[in-house]
Amino acid sequence: MEVKEDRFWLYRRKLGDFWRLYRRSRLGVIGLIIVLSFVIVAVAAPWIAPFEPFYFAGDPLMKPSSTFPFGTDQVGRDIFSRVIYGTRVSLLVGLIASAMTIGLGSAIGLVSGYLGGWVDNGLMRITDLFIILPALPLMLIMASILGKGIMNIIIVITVVGWTATARMVRSQTMSLKERPFIEASRAIGSTDLHTIVRHIVPNVFPLVFANGMIAVVDAILSEAGLSFLGFGDPSSPSWGMVLHYADAAGSTVNGYWWYIVPPGICIMLLVMGFAFISYSTDQILNPRLRRR
Amino acid sequence: MRDYLIKRAVSALVTLGLAIVLNFFLFRIMPGDPTRTVTGDFRITPEVRRALVHQFGLDQPLWVQFVLYLQNLATGNLGVSFQYRGTPVVAIIFGKRLLNTFVLMGSSISVALIIGITIGTIVAWKRESKFDVSVVVFSLMTYSMPVFWLGMMIILIFGYYLAAIPIAGTITVGLTYSNWFQYAADYLYHMIGPFVTLTLSFVGFYLIIMRDSILDVFTEDYMLTAKAKGLSDRKILFRHAMRNALLPMVSLIAVEVTYLFGGATMTETVFSWYGIGRLIYEAVVMADYPILQGIFFVMSILVIAANFCADVAYAFLDPRIRY
Numbered sequence: 001m002e003v004k005e006d007r008f009w010l011y012r013r014k015l016g017d018f019w020r021l022y023r024r025s026r027l028g029v030i031g032l033i034i035v036l037s038f039v040i041v042a043v044a045a046p047w048i049a050p051f052e053p054f055y056f057a058g059d060p061l062m063k064p065s066s067t068f069p070f071g072t073d074q075v076g077r078d079i080f081s082r083v084i085y086g087t088r089v090s091l092l093v094g095l096i097a098s099a100m101t102i103g104l105g106s107a108i109g110l111v112s113g114y115l116g117g118w119v120d121n122g123l124m125r126i127t128d129l130f131i132i133l134p135a136l137p138l139m140l141i142m143a144s145i146l147g148k149g150i151m152n153i154i155i156v157i158t159v160v161g162w163t164a165t166a167r168m169v170r171s172q173t174m175s176l177k178e179r180p181f182i183e184a185s186r187a188i189g190s191t192d193l194h195t196i197v198r199h200i201v202p203n204v205f206p207l208v209f210a211n212g213m214i215a216v217v218d219a220i221l222s223e224a225g226l227s228f229l230g231f232g233d234p235s236s237p238s239w240g241m242v243l244h245y246a247d248a249a250g251s252t253v254n255g256y257w258w259y260i261v262p263p264g265i266c267i268m269l270l271v272m273g274f275a276f277i278s279y280s281t282d283q284i285l286n287p288r289l290r291r292r
Numbered sequence: 293m294r295d296y297l298i299k300r301a302v303s304a305l306v307t308l309g310l311a312i313v314l315n316f317f318l319f320r321i322m323p324g325d326p327t328r329t330v331t332g333d334f335r336i337t338p339e340v341r342r343a344l345v346h347q348f349g350l351d352q353p354l355w356v357q358f359v360l361y362l363q364n365l366a367t368g369n370l371g372v373s374f375q376y377r378g379t380p381v382v383a384i385i386f387g388k389r390l391l392n393t394f395v396l397m398g399s400s401i402s403v404a405l406i407i408g409i410t411i412g413t414i415v416a417w418k419r420e421s422k423f424d425v426s427v428v429v430f431s432l433m434t435y436s437m438p439v440f441w442l443g444m445m446i447i448l449i450f451g452y453y454l455a456a457i458p459i460a461g462t463i464t465v466g467l468t469y470s471n472w473f474q475y476a477a478d479y480l481y482h483m484i485g486p487f488v489t490l491t492l493s494f495v496g497f498y499l500i501i502m503r504d505s506i507l508d509v510f511t512e513d514y515m516l517t518a519k520a521k522g523l524s525d526r527k528i529l530f531r532h533a534m535r536n537a538l539l540p541m542v543s544l545i546a547v548e549v550t551y552l553f554g555g556a557t558m559t560e561t562v563f564s565w566y567g568i569g570r571l572i573y574e575a576v577v578m579a580d581y582p583i584l585q586g587i588f589f590v591m592s593i594l595v596i597a598a599n600f601c602a603d604v605a606y607a608f609l610d611p612r613i614r615y
Contacts, residue, residue, distance in 0.1 A: 128303070140573070143576070144575075144576040225439075272433070
């Protein structure tokens with residue numbers, strides 16, 4: 001019991017240290033503000049959006065007006081409301097997909113690095129293959145096999161994107177494995193699982209976290225791309241999906257800038273927010289960058 | 293050095309082997325009748341279907357199918373397309389499309405690299421100046437934009453509002469050319485849009501990597517030595533810093549070949565560029581699995597070869613590397 005409490009305060013203190021350093025990074029704070037704003041928009045979507053995203057509110061393809069700030073789409077739905085509700089899907093898919101990516105990557109990296117030998121060899125060959133293969137075409141091919149839908153988009157992003165995390169976790173695990181405290185843990189008879197969960201995971205976690213922010217960036221961009229190409233779920237449209245419909249309506253060749261610009265800016269801002277956070281966390285957690 | 297090369301070559305071959313296995317099984321995990329994915333399409337006539345079933349052994353156990361699949365690969369038989377009603381996949385991939393993609397990819401990656409390396413070096417030198425900050429912000433912006441959206445914006449601004457570039461296609465449809473030069477001019481005119489899109493989407497990333505790499509080099513002891521020797525700034529920057537900072541870029545280029553296929557898919561789709569990227573999209577939409585399987589195979593060979601070349605180049609360029 002006492003040990004657990006010690007741990008709690010240790011993590012608490014470490015988190016406090018981290019936050020003190022993080023607060024000083026201007027980019028990091030800006031990124032956090034951007035991401036939190038989008039989270040608020042996503043949560044408060046029903047109160048912010050003037051219309052339901054599927055409600056036929058006006059005539060098709062109306063220009064921006066005070067009722068419809070971004071105009072209406074080809075069936076007369078309010079684009080502004082659709083962009084607001086799209087925040088939910090884009091954010092959620094990005095977060096879930098990157099969490100799964102990191103989970104899968106960490107698991108493979110831990111097993112590979114801890115066990116070594118032929119398991120490591122085999123897993124790393126597979127990692128090499130997935131690193132080398134072009135991500136988007138591979139995702140498209142898999143998506144075309146699995147079919148449309150948000151769950152499939154998440155699966156495809158996970159299966160294609162886990163490699164970077166796996167490699168990083170593996171090399172960390174391998175160097176941790178040689179440290180005395182791991183040997184001590186094994187010497188007192190801990191199982192492999194206990195050693196991994198208790199001693200290796202907490203030490204790998206900071207880097208996984210910094211890496212995770214970039215995984216969110218990749219996941220959001222991948223989701224946008226796949227939805228733009230028509231793999232999204234029409235019943236829960238993301239920003240990429242809004243752009244898919246914008247393209248279908250011929251917005252570029254007809255000059256409907258109000259249909260194209262808002263969702264694109266949203267994707268860009270959200271991605272930049274996470275990229276800024278990732279940059280700042282990396283500066284703090286990656287010791288190699290501190291000496292500059 | 294020889295051992296290193298052999299080791300790399302073996303590892304490249306193993307990766308290729310895995311890619312082939314993945315390619316085989318990926319298209320057989322689909323729900324329903326496994327033969328459907330290779331032949332079962334209404335666009336294929338019964339005679340062709342029977343021939344295919346025999347050729348790929350689709351009525352036989354999986355391992356026999358795999359052996360036959362390998363045999364067919366070895367003889368360059370990638371099956372036939374659904375959407376083009378039985379045209380061999382090889383004939384569709386290895387034609388104008390591959391050439392168009394190479395022209396577009398090659399030119400944009402080269403220009404993006406040249407710009408990225410020079411500007412990246414300069415901003416690293418002028419670190420934290422106004423120029424540096426604006427370049428970094430610009431790079432982050434282009435990196436954060438979805439490629440397809442950047443393409444749409446370029447069509448909207450330069451195609452629709454300014455009417456300076458064509459909106460779609462590789463050449464003007466229905467136009468006859470009196471000479472080769474006219475054809476080239478029309479082709480290049482159509483290439484501006486996708487070329488600018490791809491270059492912009494990649495240059496930011498190169499810039500940041502090059503800047504980081506140079507900043508890393510600045511912390512090395514030999515930079516201090518160079519300064520102590522009294523070398524000019526220009527010499528230190530371009531002779532010592534840039535040359536060493538270029539090393540990570542070499543392996544990056546190989547990885548970029550991988551990314552470019554993705555960028556090309558989006559860009560070619562948005563601009564209706566008649567290349568492999570658009571073919572991927574079309575095949576996905578039309579559920580033309582043989583084409584996808586063929587592209588997967590060709591793409592695997594290309595990226596694995598690119599990575600192998602990068603490994604070799606790296607070993608030659610960096611004498612510190614001895615495995």
